[in-house]
Amino acid sequence: MALADFIQQLDDISSAAKAAFDAAADSDSIDVARIDFLGAKNGKLKAAQKGLGSVDKADKPEAGKRFNEVKNQVEAAFQAASDRVASGGAGGAGKSAEIFDPTLPGKRPRLGHLHPITQTIDELKDIMGRLGFSVADGPEIEDERHNFEALNIPADHPARDPLENFYLATAQKSQAGPLLLRSQTSTVQIRVMEETPPPVRIISLGRVYRPDTADATHYPMFHQIEGLLVDTKVTMADLKSVLRLFATSYLGHDVHVRFRPSFFPFTEPSVEADMSWNDNWIEFGGAGMVDPNVLSAVGYDPEEVSGFAFGLGIERLCMRRHNITDIRDLYKNDVRFLHQF
Numbered sequence: 185m186a187l188a189d190f191i192q193q194l195d196d197i198s199s200a201a202k203a204a205f206d207a208a209a210d211s212d213s214i215d216v217a218r219i220d221f222l223g224a225k226n227g228k229l230k231a232a233q234k235g236l237g238s239v240d241k242a243d244k245p246e247a248g249k250r251f252n253e254v255k256n257q258v259e260a261a262f263q264a265a266s267d268r269v270a271s272g273g274a275g276g277a278g279k280s281a282e283i284f285d286p287t288l289p290g291k292r293p294r295l296g297h298l299h300p301i302t303q304t305i306d307e308l309k310d311i312m313g314r315l316g317f318s319v320a321d322g323p324e325i326e327d328e329r330h331n332f333e334a335l336n337i338p339a340d341h342p343a344r345d346p347l348e349n350f351y352l353a354t355a356q357k358s359q360a361g362p363l364l365l366r367s368q369t370s371t372v373q374i375r376v377m378e379e380t381p382p383p384v385r386i387i388s389l390g391r392v393y394r395p396d397t398a399d400a401t402h403y404p405m406f407h408q409i410e411g412l413l414v415d416t417k418v419t420m421a422d423l424k425s426v427l428r429l430f431a432t433s434y435l436g437h438d439v440h441v442r443f444r445p446s447f448f449p450f451t452e453p454s455v456e457a458d459m460s461w462n463d464n465w466i467e468f469g470g471a472g473m474v475d476p477n478v479l480s481a482v483g484y485d486p487e488e489v490s491g492f493a494f495g496l497g498i499e500r501l502c503m504r505r506h507n508i509t510d511i512r513d514l515y516k517n518d519v520r521f522l523h524q525f
């Protein structure tokens with residue numbers, strides 16, 4: 185066979201194969217074209233390869249080279265068609281391509297916001313800031329000195345029972361003795377008074393931990409706001425005025441606050457404070473006049489200064505403000521609940 189005829193035959197196969205693979209719209213028709221052109225037994229290329237034997241000897245290198253080029257072209261057309269069908273469509277306009285309609289109204293993305301407890305904390309800081317209290321911080325992992333001893337809570341007091349606290353397993357190794365997750369923010373009273381001479385006027389807000397069983401008003405992790413004011417001639421009347429002012433500023437003027445006599449080792453006298461809510465009373469904190477033993481433990485002179493302190497449950501305040509009847513709702517992380525605040 186003349187070289188020109190052989191090459192013509194190859195060119196015809198190449199363009200026919202390209203047309204067939206381009207037109208194939210699914211894997212079945214690709215397969216038909218593959219067998220037709222690349223089939224190992226009766227494929228058109230196989231047949232053309234047989235013709236190579238009849239090309240003049242001198243033209244064989246040129247004919248063989250041309251044959252390989254065309255074979256590569258046909259295989260590339262097969263591969264391109266397979267890729268196109270696998271990616272979901274003919275001619276580039278795939279079934280999965282999204283149609284963008286600029287006339288449709290947009291979707292407003294849902295913006296996150298602060299958790300209701302964080303919002304409450306910010307607001308309480310604001311209110312107390314206006315009353316002249318600055319914010320102090322303390323660690324959530326505490327030693328027994330700050331959580332108990334300096335607060336006049338003796339070693340045999342039931343509040344120190346390991347079952348009433350979250351002691352840390354690594355605590356024995358600490359130089360400060362056993363460590364625990366603080367059970368009250370009153371720890372910060374001690375830390376502040378250890379560092380600052382009187383007068384003192386601070387609040388401290390943060391998490392505290394107790395192995396309480398969760399119910400509608402209790403949670404094992406909750407937040408307290410601690411208040412401490414130490415100065416000359418501070419009286420119980422100051423404490424009651426500040427707490428009433430605080431409650432009405434945050435909850436509105438229809439809230440009633442009542443004080444019940446109580447006991448805390450670190451205050452004397454002590455009270456528990458209740459707020460009115462739906463024709464009922466709910467306790468929101470403990471308070472009292474700082475016990476002279478506590479003042480002495482931090483190096484203050486109880487003859488010179490006196491003070492009041494309080495510790496209030498932030499969840500309870502937030503719940504009354506927003507009429508949340510179950511504290512557990514605050515910690516379920518259900519966006520349908522949280523986005524209301």
Ligand code: FA5
Pocket residue numbers: 367368369370394396401402403404405406408448451454467468469470471472493494495496497498499500511
């Ligand atoms: C104390 O923690 C004292 N440290 C308060 C105090 C400070 C008294 C300064 C005197 C001077 P009590 O254990 O009562 O007190 O807790 C105070 C408030 O925290 C409670 O009134 C309640 O509002 C809240 N509270 C207590 N336990 C839980 C709990 N498990 N879940 C949610 N809130 C709680």
